[in-house]
Amino acid sequence: KWEENRSVKRKEVSTNMKTPGEIVHSARIAFQSGRTKSLEFREKQLRNLLRMYEENEQEMLEALKRFEQKQNGSDFKEWAQPEKATRGLPNIMDEALIYKDPYGVVLVIGAWNYPIQLTLIPVSGAIAAGNAVVIKPSEISPASAEFIARTIPKYLDRECYQVMCGGVAETTELLKEKFDYIFFTGNTSVGRIIHAAANKHLTPVTLELGGKSPVYLDDTADIDVATRRILWGKCINAGQTCIAPDYVLCSKQTEAKFIDSARNVLQEWYGKDPQKSPDLCRIVSDNHFKRISKFLFNGKIVVGGTADAEERFIEPTILTDVDGTDPVMQEEIFGPILPIVNCENVDDAIKFINGREKPLAFYIFSKNKSQVDTLLENTTSGGVCVNDTLMHLTLPSLPFGGVGTSGMGAYHGKYTFDTFVHKKSTLVKTLNKFGESLQSSRYPPYTEKKLNF
Numbered sequence: 060k061w062e063e064n065r066s067v068k069r070k071e072v073s074t075n076m077k078t079p080g081e082i083v084h085s086a087r088i089a090f091q092s093g094r095t096k097s098l099e100f101r102e103k104q105l106r107n108l109l110r111m112y113e114e115n116e117q118e119m120l121e122a123l124k125r126f127e128q129k130q131n132g133s134d135f136k137e138w139a140q141p142e143k144a145t146r147g148l149p150n151i152m153d154e155a156l157i158y159k160d161p162y163g164v165v166l167v168i169g170a171w172n173y174p175i176q177l178t179l180i181p182v183s184g185a186i187a188a189g190n191a192v193v194i195k196p197s198e199i200s201p202a203s204a205e206f207i208a209r210t211i212p213k214y215l216d217r218e219c220y221q222v223m224c225g226g227v228a229e230t231t232e233l234l235k236e237k238f239d240y241i242f243f244t245g246n247t248s249v250g251r252i253i254h255a256a257a258n259k260h261l262t263p264v265t266l267e268l269g270g271k272s273p274v275y276l277d278d279t280a281d282i283d284v285a286t287r288r289i290l291w292g293k294c295i296n297a298g299q300t301c302i303a304p305d306y307v308l309c310s311k312q313t314e315a316k317f318i319d320s321a322r323n324v325l326q327e328w329y330g331k332d333p334q335k336s337p338d339l340c341r342i343v344s345d346n347h348f349k350r351i352s353k354f355l356f357n358g359k360i361v362v363g364g365t366a367d368a369e370e371r372f373i374e375p376t377i378l379t380d381v382d383g384t385d386p387v388m389q390e391e392i393f394g395p396i397l398p399i400v401n402c403e404n405v406d407d408a409i410k411f412i413n414g415r416e417k418p419l420a421f422y423i424f425s426k427n428k429s430q431v432d433t434l435l436e437n438t439t440s441g442g443v444c445v446n447d448t449l450m451h452l453t454l455p456s457l458p459f460g461g462v463g464t465s466g467m468g469a470y471h472g473k474y475t476f477d478t479f480v481h482k483k484s485t486l487v488k489t490l491n492k493f494g495e496s497l498q499s500s501r502y503p504p505y506t507e508k509k510l511n512f
């Protein structure tokens with residue numbers, strides 16, 4: 060809603076008028092000046108970023124502040140210190156350290172579905188780690204992109220942190236430049252393009268991608284609680300969440316109980332006419348509306364099913380009699396449609412999940428601990444949440460990221476800082492005669508005595 064209102068009111072989008080080459084060049088000169096490495100400078104920029112959230116609260120999604128700015132506000136100073144590594148007897152007189160070097164000039168490319176949070180959380184980590192940053196927000200959420208482009212230069216150093224707006228053409232140009240790290244959030248097919256572009260310069264990447272996150276629901280679960288938690292994960296942002304539960308795996312028997320419960324829960328949350336509910340948002344674009352609404356022709360609609368192209372509204376919908384080969388099961392849904400695929404037991408579910416690409420999240424609803432353990436031990440996913448959806452994302456102590464086609468690398472909390480530093484192994488040896496005598500066996504001639512040492 061905020062995005063739509065802002066679009067209506069939008070003044071001219073303030074774009075960085077420099078070319079991609081000029082942006083990266085000036086960010087590199089700023090990095091080479093060494094100022095991004097000063098802990099005081101980093102702290103000041105992070106405090107300014109916090110101030111930007113506080114002073115623009117009305118304009119911004121609150122989530123970012125809640126999530127993790129606090130961690131980067133001051134904890135980063137401790138994380139930035141060289142870390143002492145363990146030493147063995149031969150190095151007892153030496154110092155073994157891991158330095159946290161900033162990579163240099165980092166590119167952060169954001170997605171539209173949580174446009175401020177997904178763009179600025181990595182940016183805060185990159186600043187804390189001492190990098191210069193080029194920020195490319197998503198053009199699909201133009202009001203947020205405009206907000207970032209307009210506001211960041213007011214609060215942060217203008218050379219070290221630069222924003223470039225634009226879509227595919229502009230990003231393609233930007234990607235021709237050499238970066239020292241690229242952090243991308245978006246879909247898997249664009250992730251491949253980013254990876255290929257980074258590969259030309261051997262630039263390391265974090266790819267935060269998407270995929271089909273399954274839910275396993277068995278009859279030991281409290282169905283009413285499970286239903287609320289599954290539907291909340293599916294309906295928030297109208298299913299346009301990277302870790303939204305994509306589909307449910309359960310038996311026919313559990314399916315019947317789930318559907319009964321879902322009807323009650325949806326009625327309680329959104330009333331008789333969900334389109335009038337102020338708590339259901341719309342699909343981001345006409346293209347996405349067309350893509351998602353086609354899925355309403357898969358399987359059998361048992362809950363919901365209405366759609367209105369004019370408003371880009373799709374009612375929360377549950378589909379049964381869905382087959383693994385149906386179109387709705389071939390791509391990430393990213394909308395409020397929840398297909399149910401029947402499986403009779405844990406082994407069937409494991410086979411189904413492992414027969415597909417590795418998901419970003421996996422949700423298990425069961426009170427049977429041994430079944431939960433079997434599922435955890437025999438499947439791989441970016442993350443898992445047992446007996447809830449989405450909530451694993453809220454713990455800064457848990458690394459957040461995908462595996463296989465759902466992504467590479469992870470962030471949140473200290474992991475965000477770690478993403479943006481090169482860990483430089485450093486051994487500092489003494490330079491005295493006694494230390495040298497301890498090591499003399501490494502020098503030739505390799506006499507019998509030395510070889511037996």
Ligand code: NAD
Nearest residue numbers: 169170171196197226227230244245246249267268269301
């Ligand atoms: P997207 O991949 O379409 O766009 C992301 C960014 O890539 C945008 O800034 C866009 O301008 C740029 N881009 C798009 N096409 C490009 C191209 N051909 N060349 C270069 N750059 C290009 O993703 P989206 O639609 O904004 O976001 C939705 C997707 O992102 C979903 O798949 C979702 O699961 C995923 N996602 C993942 C996470 C995560 O943390 N893992 C979070 C949010 C969204």
